Amino acid sequence: MHKENEGCSSSNRAVITGCGAYTPAKQLTNDDLAQMVDTSDEWITTRTGIKVRHVTTDGETTATLAAEAGRRALEYAGVAAEDLDLIVVATITPEMPFPSTACFVQDALGAKKAWVFDLAAACSGFVYALHVVQQFMENGRINKALVIGAETLTKIMNWKDRTSCILFGDGAGAVVLERKSDAGRGILYSTMGADGQYWEALNCQAHGSRYPAHRPLDDPNRIFMQIKGREVYQQAVRRIVDSVTSCLDHCGLTVDDVSMFISHQMNARIIESAAKRLKLPDEKVFVNIADYGNTSAASVPIAFDECVRTEKLKKGDILIFVAFGAGVTWGANVIEF
Numbered sequence: 001m002h003k004e005n006e007g008c009s010s011s012n013r014a015v016i017t018g019c020g021a022y023t024p025a026k027q028l029t030n031d032d033l034a035q036m037v038d039t040s041d042e043w044i045t046t047r048t049g050i051k052v053r054h055v056t057t058d059g060e061t062t063a064t065l066a067a068e069a070g071r072r073a074l075e076y077a078g079v080a081a082e083d084l085d086l087i088v089v090a091t092i093t094p095e096m097p098f099p100s101t102a103c104f105v106q107d108a109l110g111a112k113k114a115w116v117f118d119l120a121a122a123c124s125g126f127v128y129a130l131h132v133v134q135q136f137m138e139n140g141r142i143n144k145a146l147v148i149g150a151e152t153l154t155k156i157m158n159w160k161d162r163t164s165c166i167l168f169g170d171g172a173g174a175v176v177l178e179r180k181s182d183a184g185r186g187i188l189y190s191t192m193g194a195d196g197q198y199w200e201a202l203n204c205q206a207h208g209s210r211y212p213a214h215r216p217l218d219d220p221n222r223i224f225m226q227i228k229g230r231e232v233y234q235q236a237v238r239r240i241v242d243s244v245t246s247c248l249d250h251c252g253l254t255v256d257d258v259s260m261f262i263s264h265q266m267n268a269r270i271i272e273s274a275a276k277r278l279k280l281p282d283e284k285v286f287v288n289i290a291d292y293g294n295t296s297a298a299s300v301p302i303a304f305d306e307c308v309r310t311e312k313l314k315k316g317d318i319l320i321f322v323a324f325g326a327g328v329t330w331g332a333n334v335i336e337f
C-alpha cells in the first residue's frame with residue numbers, strides 16, 4: 001500500500017462518499033450523424049471508439065443535468081442538501097454567463113447553507129475541482145461538498161462541421177466529498193497543469209469580452225466550438241502519462257498499486273495509448289466512451305459512477321482520475337476508494 005509522505009499524509013482527508021450521473025434520454029448514433037455530415041459509423045468507431053452520444057432537448061440545460069446528477073450523488077451518500085458547505089460545478093457550457101450554474105443547482109437542491117461557484121477548466125474541470133475541494137477539506141474549513149461536472153456541449157456545436165460534431169455529448173456526473181479525520185482513504189494527492197499558448201487548439205470564442213454579443217462577428221464560426229483534433233491528440237497522451245506518473249511517484253505508489261484508471265473519455269485511442277505507455281493492463285482501464293462520446297468535465301464522474309454502480313471497485317482500491325482538455329489544461333488525482 002501507499003507510503004505516507006509529505007504530499008499524501010494528512011489527518012483530514014476529502015473522502016468520496018457518494019456518486020451520481022445523469023444523461024439526457026435523447027441519443028444520436030453514428031448513423032444519425034452520417035445523415036447530417038460526410039462521415040460514417042466505421043470512421044467514427046475506428047478513430048474515436050464512439051458509437052452513440054446523449055443530446056439535450058430544448059427544456060434541458062446544464063443546470064438541470066447537474067442538479068439531477070447532484071441529487072443522485074447526495075442520495076447515494078445519504079447526505080442532505082441542507083448540510084452541504086460547498087457546491088462546485090465544473091463546466092464550460094454554463095447555464096448563462098452569470099450567475100454561475102452552481103447558483104441554479106444550489107436553488108434546485110435547496111442547499112441553503114452552501115457557498116457555490118463554477119470552475120472553467122474545460123475537460124479537466126472535474127479533476128481541477130476535486131483538487132480545489134481537497135484543499136478546503138484538508139485545512140478543515142469545510143465538511144461536506146458536492147462536486148459536479150456538467151456539460152451541454154451540443155448547444156455550441158456546429159452540426160455542419162464533421163471534425164467536431166461527431167465527438168461530443170451532453171451529461172453530468174457528481175460526487176459528494178466529506179471531510180474525515182484519520183480515515184486514511186480519500187483523495188491522496190493531485191497535480192494540475194496548464195499551457196495557455198495552445199488556446200487555439202480547442203475553443204469557443206463568442207460571446208465574451210473579445211467578441212461581445214452587441215458587435216457583429218467577422219467569422220460566424222466563432223459562436224461554435226472549434227477544434228484542431230490532431231493537435232490536442234498529440235499533447236494529450238504525453239500530459240496524461242506525465243501527470244499520472246508524477247502523482248504516483250509523489251505518493252510512493254507504482255502502477256501495480258492502481259486498481260482502476262479512470263481517464264477523461266476523449267478518444268478510446270488516446271486512453272489506450274496512455275494506458276499502454278503507463279503499462280496498465282486492459283482490465284484496469286475503464287472506457288465507456290462508446291455510450292457517451294466526449295462529455296468534457298462530466299466524463300470522469302460519469303465513468304466513476306458507472307464503475308461504482310457496476311461494482312468494479314472495492315474499498316481500499318487505488319484509483320486514478322486523469323484529464324486533458326482545452327486551455328490546454330490537465331490534471332490527475334490519486335484516490336484511495
Ligand code: UT7
Pocket residue numbers: 038039040043044047048123162163166167202227228229230231232233264265266267294296324325326
Ligand atoms: O477532450 C478534449 C477534446 N477532444 C479532442 O480534442 C479530441 C482529440 N483528437 C481526436 O480525438 C482525434 O484527433 C480526432 C478523432 C478528432 C481525429 O482523428 P485523427 O486520427 O487525428 O484524424 P485526422 O484529424 O488526422 O483526420 C484524418 C482524415 C482527414 O482527411 P485527410 O486529410 O486524411 O483526407 C480528415 O479530413 O479524416 C478526415 N475526417 C473525417 N472523415 C470522416 C475528419 N473528421 C472526419 C469525420 N468523418 N467525422
